[in-house]
Amino acid sequence: MSTTTVDHPSVPGPGAPDAPGATAAAAPRAASLGGAWRRFLLRRAGGLVVNLALLVLVTFLIVQLIPGDPATAIAGDTASLAQVELVRHQLGLDQPLPVQLWHYVAGVVQGDFGDSYKYRAPAMDIVMTAVPYTLTITIVAVLLLLVLGLALGMTVGVLTRGDRHRWLDVTFTAVTGLISSIPTYVLATGFVVVFAVLLHVLPPAYSPAYDFGAAAVLPIASLTVGGTCSVARIVRRETAVILEQDYMRTARGWRLPALSIYAKHMLPNLLTTALTLSGIILTALLGSALITEAVFAWPGLGGVIVQAIAVDKDYPVIRAAVFVIGLISLVITLVIDIILGLIDPRTLGEKRG
Amino acid sequence: MADTITAVRAATVDRPARPRAFAWNAGLVVGLAMFGLILVVAVVAPFVLGSQATGIGGTAGLGSTAEHPLGTDTLGRDMLARTLVATRATVLMALAATALSAVVGIALGIGVWLAPRRLREFGLRAIEFAVSYPTMLVAIIVAAILGQGMVQVVVAIAVANIAGFARLTANLAAKISTSEYVTTARLMGVPAHRVAVRHVLPNMAEPTLILIAGAFSGALVEISGLSFIGLGAQTPAFDWGTLLNDGLDRIVVNPVVIVGPAVALTFASLAALLVGDGLAAAANPRSNTTRARTTRAAGAPMLAVEEDAVLVADGISVRHGASGRPLVDDVSFTIRRGEVLGIVGESGSGKSLTASVVAKLLGEGLEASARRLELGGVDLLGRVPDRVLASRIGLVYQDPGTALNPAMVLGIQLSDVLRMRLRHSRRDALRLLTQGFRAVKLTDPEGRLRQYPHQLSGGMKQRAMIASAMSTKPDLLIADEPTTALDVTVQREVLTVLKRMNEESGTAVLFISHDLGVVRALCDRVLVMRNGAIVERIDDVAGLSPETVDHPYTKQLLAATPVVTVPSEQTEAHA
Numbered sequence: 032m033s034t035t036t037v038d039h040p041s042v043p044g045p046g047a048p049d050a051p052g053a054t055a056a057a058a059p060r061a062a063s064l065g066g067a068w069r070r071f072l073l074r075r076a077g078g079l080v081v082n083l084a085l086l087v088l089v090t091f092l093i094v095q096l097i098p099g100d101p102a103t104a105i106a107g108d109t110a111s112l113a114q115v116e117l118v119r120h121q122l123g124l125d126q127p128l129p130v131q132l133w134h135y136v137a138g139v140v141q142g143d144f145g146d147s148y149k150y151r152a153p154a155m156d157i158v159m160t161a162v163p164y165t166l167t168i169t170i171v172a173v174l175l176l177l178v179l180g181l182a183l184g185m186t187v188g189v190l191t192r193g194d195r196h197r198w199l200d201v202t203f204t205a206v207t208g209l210i211s212s213i214p215t216y217v218l219a220t221g222f223v224v225v226f227a228v229l230l231h232v233l234p235p236a237y238s239p240a241y242d243f244g245a246a247a248v249l250p251i252a253s254l255t256v257g258g259t260c261s262v263a264r265i266v267r268r269e270t271a272v273i274l275e276q277d278y279m280r281t282a283r284g285w286r287l288p289a290l291s292i293y294a295k296h297m298l299p300n301l302l303t304t305a306l307t308l309s310g311i312i313l314t315a316l317l318g319s320a321l322i323t324e325a326v327f328a329w330p331g332l333g334g335v336i337v338q339a340i341a342v343d344k345d346y347p348v349i350r351a352a353v354f355v356i357g358l359i360s361l362v363i364t365l366v367i368d369i370i371l372g373l374i375d376p377r378t379l380g381e382k383r384g
Numbered sequence: 385m386a387d388t389i390t391a392v393r394a395a396t397v398d399r400p401a402r403p404r405a406f407a408w409n410a411g412l413v414v415g416l417a418m419f420g421l422i423l424v425v426a427v428v429a430p431f432v433l434g435s436q437a438t439g440i441g442g443t444a445g446l447g448s449t450a451e452h453p454l455g456t457d458t459l460g461r462d463m464l465a466r467t468l469v470a471t472r473a474t475v476l477m478a479l480a481a482t483a484l485s486a487v488v489g490i491a492l493g494i495g496v497w498l499a500p501r502r503l504r505e506f507g508l509r510a511i512e513f514a515v516s517y518p519t520m521l522v523a524i525i526v527a528a529i530l531g532q533g534m535v536q537v538v539v540a541i542a543v544a545n546i547a548g549f550a551r552l553t554a555n556l557a558a559k560i561s562t563s564e565y566v567t568t569a570r571l572m573g574v575p576a577h578r579v580a581v582r583h584v585l586p587n588m589a590e591p592t593l594i595l596i597a598g599a600f601s602g603a604l605v606e607i608s609g610l611s612f613i614g615l616g617a618q619t620p621a622f623d624w625g626t627l628l629n630d631g632l633d634r635i636v637v638n639p640v641v642i643v644g645p646a647v648a649l650t651f652a653s654l655a656a657l658l659v660g661d662g663l664a665a666a667a668n669p670r671s672n673t674t675r676a677r678t679t680r681a682a683g684a685p686m687l688a689v690e691e692d693a694v695l696v697a698d699g700i701s702v703r704h705g706a707s708g709r710p711l712v713d714d715v716s717f718t719i720r721r722g723e724v725l726g727i728v729g730e731s732g733s734g735k736s737l738t739a740s741v742v743a744k745l746l747g748e749g750l751e752a753s754a755r756r757l758e759l760g761g762v763d764l765l766g767r768v769p770d771r772v773l774a775s776r777i778g779l780v781y782q783d784p785g786t787a788l789n790p791a792m793v794l795g796i797q798l799s800d801v802l803r804m805r806l807r808h809s810r811r812d813a814l815r816l817l818t819q820g821f822r823a824v825k826l827t828d829p830e831g832r833l834r835q836y837p838h839q840l841s842g843g844m845k846q847r848a849m850i851a852s853a854m855s856t857k858p859d860l861l862i863a864d865e866p867t868t869a870l871d872v873t874v875q876r877e878v879l880t881v882l883k884r885m886n887e888e889s890g891t892a893v894l895f896i897s898h899d900l901g902v903v904r905a906l907c908d909r910v911l912v913m914r915n916g917a918i919v920e921r922i923d924d925v926a927g928l929s930p931e932t933v934d935h936p937y938t939k940q941l942l943a944a945t946p947v948v949t950v951p952s953e954q955t956e957a958h959a
Contacts, residue, residue, distance in 0.1 A: 318520025
């Protein structure tokens with residue numbers, strides 16, 4: 032792990048307010064984190080620009096990389112020559128590649144991915160209608176699974192430290208292992224059977240006729256349960272490692288109360304790991320959500336993109352959807368790294384993103 | 385990283401010196417058995433049940449019956465047979481995707497690692513970028529380009545997982561090739577291909593196998609997921625994902641039809657998880673430990689105790705709980721008020737264990753006993769309130785780099801004991817700590833409160849640690865190798881601070897070190913320990929010479945140490 036160690040306190044960071052002349056005369060001062068934050072934000076802003084450019088390029092290439100003649104493939108086997116040529120013209124495939132890219136980039140900058148073939152409306156509008164549905168269940172699920180997973184993993188980790196409560200260790204490992212093995216969409220299907228078909232307590236699928244909150248319970252639950260178990264397993268193992276660290280022995284040496292030792296001295300270190308992981312979990316969860324939405328006929332991005340790929344060959348919508356999903360994961364990664372930096376400034380120096 | 389640390393610990397603590405054996409465990413065996421079963425079904429089922437699974441003509445839409453325990457689908461085909469037959473397609477697709485991503489990813493990783501520096505750094509950045517993309521998004525992009533179908537989803541998932549393998553390979557190769565054992569082998573002139581075969585590859589095998597198990601489980605779930613939403617297997621081909629999707633349409637009428645594919649998917653995913661976890665556990669076996677305890681030994685105290693003794697330790701013994709192996713044997717000493725007692729010895733001599741018994745911080749798995757153990761009249765063998773321990777014993781540890789919590793600013797972590805245990809207000813605690821910082825000559829004491837440990841140098845951290853330990857005005861300061869992790873000039877400055885704190889406050893110090901030179905410069909009396917016992921007691925440190933000591937080990941130590949002097953306060957101030 033690379034760190035920004037400030038070896039000489041007498042050299043203030045670039046963020047220090049001292050004028051160059053005053054620095055030499057001033058007494059050694061404790062360095063502040065201003066410089067580290069500035070470098071971090073600059074580097075991440077640069078990374079974001081590069082990633083966005085790559086995302087634009089990738090979405091551009093989705094059409095160009097279609098094997099054979101993209102226009103024929105998109106128009107379908109039964110299309111007439113005129114229809115193929117229309118598609119070719121609409122996508123600009125009849126122009127040289129640099130011109131295509133230029134037109135595409137010029138459009139994307141204005142949020143214009145072209146019109147959907149099927150709906151005859153801007154592709155971006157169709158995608159943006161679906162985004163709130165996907166984000167709602169994903170964000171609620173991530174918050175829930177982080178809080179529950181941390182609490183569960185920490186509790187079990189502390190209870191089983193140094194091989195205490197062997198039975199709890201075994202039960203926890205078995206149960207969480209089993210539950211986290213169930214694919215999210217299988218769990219979702221099971222939930223529908225139990226809570227909608229057999230017990231009739233919750234709606235089986237989304238429909239404007241049902242209360243939004245009630246309809247969202249099962250999608251969120253199916254996204255949360257498995258993730259909670261995965262997070263809890265990781266947090267438990269990490270807890271065991273942190274409890275062995277010298278600084279935890281130091282805290283015990285100060286004879287601090289248990290609550291302070293675990294909540295104040297252990298938790299921040301645990302959060303660093305948990306959040307690093309949660310970035311990965313969150314982007315993975317976004318993928319699971321796309322599939323799980325199918326179980327509940329949830330009107331989110333998953334349905335839009337699957338319909339566009341499998342049924343309509345609606346490439347403007349595919350491009351817009353992929354761009355938006357990519358953008359969401361970029362933003363998530365950035366937000367998590369900023370939170371990480373607030374919790375543990377050592378991570379600011381890390382070369383990531 | 386987590387597993388490595390555990391492994392290193394397990395390897396260093398109470399382990400006979402022999403090569404690490406592969407430890408089979410129940411999870412791994414069960415997982416492999418489950419996986420074997422899946423493979424058998426994948427091979428056999430299509431031959432035996434093929435006609436039942438695809439033959440049309442049975443009663444459609446049956447629930448669970450004796451003949452069709454999992455019901456029949458809309459075309460009257462037995463769901464149990466269809467689930468079992470679908471095993472082959474599902475497992476083959478997952479295996480193909482895993483193999484493809486592993487081969488390409490490992491090749492890319494090795495290629496990046498072998499590439500010239502510029503290209504390597506660019507390659508590593510590109511891999512990082514690819515890894516940060518959600519697998520499902522990459523798969524969807526590939527599906528959008530290639531269209532839907534079995535081959536297409538295999539390629540999609542394979543492409544999505546390549547980056548993970550490439551990153552692991554590049555990281556492992558970089559880590560192992562710069563590791564000490566590979567450097568040593570190179571320096572000894574071992575040919576490059578032998579280094580690769582004997583050292584690099586075996587050490588890459590374990591993590592790679594674990595990743596393969598994880599990737600297989602992921603590929604199985606993701607491919608079935610893509611089939612489930614209609615991007616994978618197309619009719620008449622079928623896998624578990626399409627079966628589940630077919631069942632979903634009929635879920636309200638005939639929910640039993642989803643049982644087959646749901647159980648099959650979970651079973652296969654669980655098998656992969658058990659194998660992965662089992663491999664990880666086999667690579668890093670955990671040792672059993674018991675809770676630490678300190679008991680009162682039988683027999684009357686034998687030690688003559690001075691009037692002004694702060695600490696009385698009579699007959700401290702420590703043994704390893706599980707094996708009963710003695711680690712410290714009958715160590716007795718006293719420390720008078722204002723006195724600095726040194727304990728010297730090589731690693732494993734039991735000096736730190738002795739200190740941890742006195743501090744009541746004995747490690748897990750150890751059992752200690754003593755005939756008498758008192759600090760300022762408080763019996764440490766009984767139950768002592770934490771508040772009393774916190775105020776009477778101050779502790780300074782070997783490595784200030786690890787002893788301070790990296791995620792907390794100094795002001796909060798170092799003042800916790802004052803607030804929690806000595807009931808000071810937040811403001812008082814911080815004021816006391818600032819005074820302490822000033823006393824150990826830390827520059828800008830108020831600013832230090834807001835800093836994280838990584839912003840300070842090693843010597844500054846250790847001085848902050850001493851300030852915190854002294855902030856409770858303890859009767860006894862236990863310093864366990866406080867200068868070992870520091871370089872020589874910083875050692876001197878820390879020793880000076882310790883000496884001054886001792887002189888100004890009259891706090892007794894128990895100073896542990898392996899370095900007789902350092903101990904000699906600081907301590908009033910010295911105990912020499914070896915193999916868990918005291919072999920020499922030196923009362924006249926000033927007149928110490930090879931002639932004044934009896935034990936050959938002490939003579940050896942003495943011959944091997946240069947003389948270190950701690951400069952007085954005046955010379956330090958001018959320096």
